[in-house]
Amino acid sequence: MRIAHVITRLILGGAQENTVLCCEDLLREHGDRVLLITGPPLGPEGSLLERARAGGVPVEIVQQLRRPIHPWCDPVSYRRIKKTIRDFRPDVVHTHSAKAGILGRAAAWSLSVPAVVHTVHGAPFHPYQGRGARALFQACECWAAERCHAMVSVADAMTNLMVAAGVAPREKFTTIYSGMEVEPLLCANEHRDRVRRALGYNSQHVVIGKIARLFRLKGHEYVIRAARHVVDAVPNVRFLLVGDGVLRRRLCRRIARAGLQDHFQLVGLVPPERIPELLAAMDIVVHASLREGLARVLPQGLIVGRPVVSYDIDGAREVVIPGETGCLLPPKSVLEMVEALTFLAGDPALRERLAAEGRRRFAEQFRHRRTTAELRSLYERLLG
Numbered sequence: 001m002r003i004a005h006v007i008t009r010l011i012l013g014g015a016q017e018n019t020v021l022c023c024e025d026l027l028r029e030h031g032d033r034v035l036l037i038t039g040p041p042l043g044p045e046g047s048l049l050e051r052a053r054a055g056g057v058p059v060e061i062v063q064q065l066r067r068p069i070h071p072w073c074d075p076v077s078y079r080r081i082k083k084t085i086r087d088f089r090p091d092v093v094h095t096h097s098a099k100a101g102i103l104g105r106a107a108a109w110s111l112s113v114p115a116v117v118h119t120v121h122g123a124p125f126h127p128y129q130g131r132g133a134r135a136l137f138q139a140c141e142c143w144a145a146e147r148c149h150a151m152v153s154v155a156d157a158m159t160n161l162m163v164a165a166g167v168a169p170r171e172k173f174t175t176i177y178s179g180m181e182v183e184p185l186l187c188a189n190e191h192r193d194r195v196r197r198a199l200g201y202n203s204q205h206v207v208i209g210k211i212a213r214l215f216r217l218k219g220h221e222y223v224i225r226a227a228r229h230v231v232d233a234v235p236n237v238r239f240l241l242v243g244d245g246v247l248r249r250r251l252c253r254r255i256a257r258a259g260l261q262d263h264f265q266l267v268g269l270v271p272p273e274r275i276p277e278l279l280a281a282m283d284i285v286v287h288a289s290l291r292e293g294l295a296r297v298l299p300q301g302l303i304v305g306r307p308v309v310s311y312d313i314d315g316a317r318e319v320v321i322p323g324e325t326g327c328l329l330p331p332k333s334v335l336e337m338v339e340a341l342t343f344l345a346g347d348p349a350l351r352e353r354l355a356a357e358g359r360r361r362f363a364e365q366f367r368h369r370r371t372t373a374e375l376r377s378l379y380e381r382l383l384g
Contacts, residue, residue, distance in 0.1 A: 001026075001030075001032045001033070001090075001091045001092060001376075001379060001383075002032070002033040002088065002089060002090045002091050002092070003026055003032050003033070003034050003035075003090055003091065003092045003093075003094065003379070004034075004035045004036075004037060004084075004085055004088055004090040004092070004093045004094070004108075005019055005022070005023055005034070005035070005036050005037065005093075005094050005095075005096065006036075006037045006038070006081060006093065006094070006095045006096065006100045006101075006103075006104035007019050007036070007037075007038050007095070007096040007097050007100050008038070008039055008065060008066075008067055008096075008097040008098070008099045008100040009038060009039045009040065009041050009042065009043070009065070009066075009067060009097075010036075010038050010041045010047060010048040010049045010052060010059075011041050011043060011045040011046060011047060011048065012045050012046035012047070012048060012269065012271075012272060013045065013213075014121065014178055014293075014295070014296035015096055015097060015119075015121035015122075015178070015293075016048050017048060017180070017272060017296070018121075018154075018178040018179055018180070018368070018371070019036070019096050020036070020048055020051060020052045020055065020057065021179050021180070021181070021368040021371075021372070022179065022368070022371065022372050022375060023036050023052065023055075023057040024055045024056070024057060025179075025368060025369055025372035026372060026376065027056060027057065028056075029369060029372065029373075030372075030376060032376075034057060034058065035058050035059075035060060035084070035088050035090070036052060036057050036058065036059045036060070037059075037060045037062060037081060037084055037085075037100075037104070038059065038060075038061060038062070038065065038100070039061070039062055039063070039064070039065030039066055039067075039077070039099075039100075040061060040063060040065075042066070044244055044245055044246065044269070045213055045244070045245065045269070046244075046269050046271075048272075051272075060084050062077050062080045062081060062084070064076040064077045064080065065077040065080075065081070065099065065100065065103070066099070067097075067098075067099055069099075074099075074103065077099075077103055078103045078106065078107060081100075081103055081104055081107045082107035082110065082111065085104075085107055085108055085111055085113065086111055090108075090113060091113075091114050091115060091379070091383060092113070092114070092115040092116075092117065092379045092382075092383070093105075093107075093108035093113045093115070093116050093117070094117045094118070094119065094375070094379075095108075095116075095117070095118045095119070095148075096118075096119050096121060097121065098124035098137070098140075098141075101118050101144060102140055102141075102143075102144045104118075105118055105144045105147045105148045106144065106147055108147075108148075109147035109148070114382070114383055115149055115150075115379055115382035115383050116147065116148040116149050116150075117148060117149065117150050117151070117152060117375075117378065117379070117382070118144070118145075118148045118150075118151050118152070119151070119152040119153075119154065119176075120151060120152065120153050120154065120158045120159075120162060120173075120293065121154050121158075121178070121293045122154075122158070122291065122292055122293035122314070123141075123158065123161050123162065123165075123291075123293075124137045124140075124141065125137040125138045125141065125165070126291045128217060128290065128291065138165055138166075138167070141162070141165075141167045142166060142167050142168075145162075145167050145168040145172070146168075149382050150172060150173075150174060150378060150382055151168055151172050151173050151174075152173070152174050152175075152176050152375070152378070153173050153174070153175045153176075153293075154175075154176070154177060154178045154293045154294050154315065155175065155177070155293055155294040155314060155315025155318050156175050156315070156318060157293075157294070157314045157315040157317070157318065158175075158293050158294075158314065158315065159173040159175060161314070174378055176371055176374045176375060176378070177294070177299075177365060177366055177371060178293075178294065178296060178366070178371065179366060179367060179368030179369070179370065179371030179372060180296065180299070180300065180366050180367075180368055181368060182303060182363055182364075182366060182367045182368075184273070184276040185276045185279070185300055185303040185304050185363075186303065186304075186359075186363060187276075188276035188277055188279060188280035188304045189280050189304070189305060190280075191276075191277040191280055191281075192277075192280040192281060195277045195278065195280060195281040196281045199240070199265060199267075199281060200265075201238060201281065204236050205236055205237070205238045206234065206236055206237050206238070206283045206284070206345045207237075207238050207239075207240055207281060207282045207283050207284075208227075208230075208237060208238070208239050208240070208282065208283065208284045208285075208286055208341060208345070209239075209240040209241075209242065209278065209279065209281070209282035209284070209285055209286070210223055210239070210240070210241050210242070210243075210285070210286050210287065210288070211242040211243060211275065211278070211279070211285075211297045211300075212242075212243050212287070212289060212295075212297070213243050213244070213245040214241075214243055214244055214245030214246065214247040214248045214251060215245045215246060215247060216247070217289060217290045217291055218245075218247075218288070218289050218290075219287075219288025219289050219290055219311065220241065220247065220251050220288065221251070221254060222288045222332060222333075222334055222337060223239070223286055223288050223337070224251065224254045224255055224258060224260070224264075225258075225334045226334050226337040226338045226341060227239055227258070227260055227263065227264070228258045228259075228260065229338040229342075230338055230341045230342050230345065231260065231263050233338075233342045233345075234342055234345045234346060237263065237341075237345050238263055238264075238265065239260075239263055239264045239265070240264075240265050240267065240278070240281070240282060241264065241265070241266045241267070242267055242268075242270060242275070242278055243268070243269065244268045244269040248266070248268075251266075252266070275297075275300065276300075276304060279297075279300060279301055279304040279306060280304055282301075282306055283306065283345075283348075283351060284306060284307055284308075284309060284341065284344050284345065284351065285297060285298070285301035285306045285307070285308045285309070286308070286309045286310070286337070286341065287308060287309070287310040287311070287316070288310075288311055288337070289311065289313065290311065290313060290331055290332070291313060291314065292313060292314050292315070292316070293314055293315055294314065294315030294316070294318065294319070295310070295315075295316065298310060298316060298319045298320060299319050299362045299365075299366045301358075302319060302325055302326075302355065302358025302359060302361070302362050303358070303359055303362055303363050303366065304359075305355040305356065305358070305359050306351075306355050306358075307325065307326045307327075307344060307350075307351050307354035307355050307358070308320050308325065308326035308327075308358070309326055309327045309329065309337065309340045309341060309344070310326065310327075310328060310329070311328075311329050311330070311331040311332070311333070312328045312329060312330060312331065313331055316328065319358075319361075319362060321357075321361075324354065324357050324358075325354055325355075325357050325358035325361065326354055326358070327340040327344070
């Protein structure tokens with residue numbers, strides 16, 4: 001097949017990593033012709049552009065393609081994407097993320113590409129937007145949904161959300177979980193002692209980790225508020241934050257005001273290949289985001305063998321099974337987070353039991369080759 005993937009930007013993120021892995025698999029495992037169309041990886045989140053190129057993925061950069069709405073850049077981006085698709089002559093155009101999803105689907109549909117697919121990694125409209133912005137994005141998604149043959153959800157929760165919003169009928173959706181490199185996660189515990197020593201932790205420390213960009217709606221403020229009470233109950237607890245972003249200074253001030261400087265460590269932005277060893281250095285993974293399709297760190301933590309504590313948002317409940325793989329909490333709750341983290345920090349046997357069940361359930365389900373095979377099967381059905 002000839003397959004073009006279109007994504008807004010190749011920053012460090014779950015949707016981007018999944019897309020790059022899919023492109024590599026299509027090239028290596030299936031012998032397809034692939035082109036990845038993307039905007040420049042602007043922002044403090046890091047870039048996967050070199051990773052894609054090193055993996056042999058042909059990449060076309062559309063310089064005007066940006067995440068924010070722009071009255072001049074967006075029409076130029078549309079024309080550039082359309083020209084690139086026309087020149088490549090794909091059998092399939094597969095779009096990702098909001099901006100590239102709308103422009104890419106419109107361009108592919110206007111060119112009568114045989115199969116146009118869009119993946120919903122996370123809904124672009126949500127309750128934390130203003131009413132006008134939410135209505136606009138919802139209308140754009142309804143319009144774009146009519147210009148593709150199928151939609152892929154990274155969790156059943158995404159399908160339910162989009163159907164309830166009237167974006168498209170349920171039969172247009174297929175759930176295919178985001179793929180990842182599972183082997184490094186399964187072997188990560190080999191690095192646990194070395195990484196913990198390098199970070200300054202000893203065997204008595206219980207390390208609670210959060211991996212997320214330091215951005216709005218990622219929920220770091222709730223973790224910091226809970227941490228004050230958790231540390232009072234279990235003084236040997238330490239918090240490890242992985243990621244960077246525009247809120248770094250603000251969060252550091254919050255930590256200082258709470259008197260928690262000795263209990264928090266921010267390691268900043270790290271390359272994706274370091275995530276498994278950092279997860280291995282943790283004892284508990286906490287995820288406090290207020291919106292997410294299915295946070296990549298949840299299955300990653302479980303596959304490494306760590307229990308997870310997460311707010312009950314979007315696809316989290318599909319991997320965080322209360323009493324079996326972790327704890328599911330009401331969004332924005334602090335007292336419930338304190339109770340869950342304190343309870344897990346004081347019970348290593350429970351942590352071990354939850355982690356073992358998480359690894360057993362999800363190690364195979366999130367392999368990237370499985371994801372790619374399911375996507376390629378969808379392409380074949382559409383072309384057939």
